[in-house]
Amino acid sequence: MTAPQITARIATDISARADQVSAAIKLLDDGATVPFIARYRKEVTGGLDDAQLRLLADRLVYLREMEERRAVIVKSITEQGKLDDALARAIAAADTKAALEDLYLPYKPKRRSKAMIARENGLEPLLDAILNDRGDPEALAGGFLSDAVADTKSALTGARDILAERLSEDAVLLGRLRDHLRANGRLVASVIDGKEAEGAKYSDYFAHSEPLKGCPGHRALAMFRGRNEGVLALDITLQDPDAAARMVRAVVGIRGEGAADNWLAASCDWCWRIKLKLSLTIDLMTELRERAEQEAISVFARNLTALLLAAPAGARVTLAIDPGIRTGCKLAVIDATGKLLDTATIYPFQPKNDLRGAQATLGALIARHGVELIAIGNGTASRESERMVADLLIQIPAPRRPQKLVVSEAGASVYSASALASAEFPDLDVSLRGAVSIARRLQDPLAELVKIDPKSIGVGQYQHDVNQTRLARALDAVVEDAVNAVGVDLNTASAPLLARVSGLGQTLAEAIVAHRNANGPFAARKALLTVPRLGPKAFEQCAGFLRIRDGAEPLDGSAVHPEAYALARRIVKATGKDLRALMSAPSVLRSLEPADFVDDRFGLPTVRDILAELEKPGRDPRPEFRTACFADGVESIGDLRPGMSLEGTVTNVAAFGAFVDIGVHQDGLVHVSQLADRFVKDPHEVVKTGDIVRVRVTEVDATRKRIGLSMRKGAAPDAPAGGRGEKAKPAPRKPDARGARPDHGGRDALGGLGAALQDALRKR
Secondary structure, eight states, rough: OOHHHHHHHHHHHOOOHHHHHHHHHHHHTTTTOOHHHHHHHHHHTOOOOOHHHHHHHHHHHHHHHHHHHHHHHHHHHHHHHHHOOOHHHHHHHSSSSHHHHHHHHHSSSOOOOHHHHHHHTHHHHHHHHHHHOOOHHHHHHHOOOOOOOOOHHHHHHHHHHHHHHHHOOOOOHHHHHHHHHHOOOOOEEOTTTTTTTTTTTGGGGGEEEEEEEEGOOHHHHHHHHHHTTTTTEEEEEOHHHHHHHHHHHHTTTTTTHHHHHHHHHHEEEHHHHIHHHHHHHHHHHHHHHHHHHHHHHHHHHHHHHHTTTSSSSSSSSEEEEEETTTTTTEEEOTTTTTEEEEEEEOOOOOOOOOOHHHHHHHHHHHHHHTTOEEESSSTTTHHHHHHHHHHHHTSSGGGOEEEEEEEOTTTTTHHHTHHHHHHHTTTOOOOHHHHHHHHHHHHHHHHHTTTGGGGGSOOSSSGGGGOHHHHHHHHHHHHHHHHHHHHHHTTTTTTHHTTTTTTOOHHHHHHHHHHHHOOOOOOSSGGGGOOOOOOOOOOHHGGGGEOTTTTTSGGGGOOOOOGGHHHHHHHHHHHOOOOOHHHSSGGGGGGGGGGGGOSSSSOOOHHHHHHHHHHHHTTSOOOOOOOOOOTTOSSSSGOOOOOEEEEEEEEEEEEEHHHHHHOOSSOOOGGGGSSSOOOOOOOTTTTTTTOOEEEEEEEEEETTTEEEEESSSSSOOOTTSSSSSOOOOOOOOOSGGSSSOOOOSSSSSOOOOOHHHHHHHHHH
């Protein structure tokens, strides 16, 4: 596949023109990043967005790897002296790695096989005679006996082995069989004898069958996990088992009912059962896993995007509580910039029960530091800690009363034990570092969460079951896109945050921080060029995403790239206003015609971006800060009753629904069928991680810690929070995503499904 062919293939895959793809490939090959291309090279690529560019980059890697493999295959077959024109054309036309490997199979170096031994024993002419002459196999085999071939049965077995190898190396046959299995096969799961009790959580799959092509990724991953744990056996079957065998028999051309045809038919059936079905099942299982993993990675990426772009509480003095019972609650106070001011440990619960002393310590910290926000981790003893704080806040006059909020602490323990936390707080106890992280992620989720491995944040679906390299690459791209979408304050950002900026990386980020520490804040973006090892190329890539607040150059605080400052000033001049005056009263910009400012270098997309930026320079694309209000008196799963109407925060969105934190230490599940009063194919159409939603409790299973929730409006009437609703009637369970529990911040993330939900599923 030539470069133009690769370009055309990618253009089809991402729904773009070939010239757009070609331009983007050139920029990527020259070292440009996806965020930079998407934001500052719209004219060059014709406006390809970051999602298209990410897919383009992935497809480019795949297709280039395929071309490298194609070259290796051609070289190998050529060196064997077996490359003819027809084979060369077939290899050139192969458009997937699987198709390439099918063609290479007959020429691939092999271990000594039964077919190879049969050829050495002179049995290949026997097979050819049966195929060509259709004589009696038994009679023909008698002429091929030797010291190595004792009898006719051995001779015919050897001939069958050679036939099986020929069939298993027939690229056309393999392609047809693979397509047939893919379209008509059924994925069958069954329990391994004696594993019923041990694998009870996979009981939905003990006798499960569904079409292979329609198997959702989350169910596939649940079954693969069950197989890996030795509980389930998986297979691919056909409703018409003989269909595939007939395709194999057609290759050898069965002509009638003679002895040769009967022998060939039996040999073809044996080849299908023993060799072809096994290898194709492995291929298609691998294909299913890859598809399921890609779905899971996409779900994780979307959830992570929502979490990173959650609304920041802003620069406010914050006190964090990392709740605990026996070891106490860890407290940390940070100032508006995230600097640690104070720490303490209190013991309001068992075994010390020092509630009065704990509240006195909290009150003193609030008064001493002028605390505005109290962030309470959502782990063990979270609701008890929240009640303790609420009782204290009642005693503080309203003007000075802080606002309390429950904050996800997923990943805080990972950060607190990391080398980064150790370097930042070398003398601070590990548990207190976790409290600092909780406080900072309330002020600015993005700035704090970039310090944690994305895989540890806990918003994934079967995240430990997928290819970790692909997952890491996808999540790194999400973090990079989120950081660059928001922009970074050059004079306050940490090295981990700067490292995610387009064109930088860990080494340059650390160099920037070292330069800032040694020389003071940067006065202008162009001062970045004085940082060691940060050259013009890196400056071009990063400058537009870095902000300098209240600097000498007002545009340094905006998303306008330094290369376009002259254009921005030309626009400002047309308004007849000073730049700073324009930024404070931008309405005059709406009277300008963008086309009037297009020139040889900058087109209409860039002009429009600059106009939008001048209206709200340095604007934060994240939403306004808001939190859920948990119901009083609903603090554990035992307090829940079907029919309750509660407010909660979406903590995770999976392919089968959304998990919602309603303040009882156990997330509930809103199944996809309960998200809206309409059909919902993808839960992300309705909710995203971090959304504040109102839900109704439909089912509570305290024993299995499962909570069923609904967001549908047209269901049973709500009962007030704390009240009792009508008990939902149990219904038979339908196989779904509940065979295994998705990874979710170290907590049991599976809620149950209500009777109404199960009825709806059963009727589909």
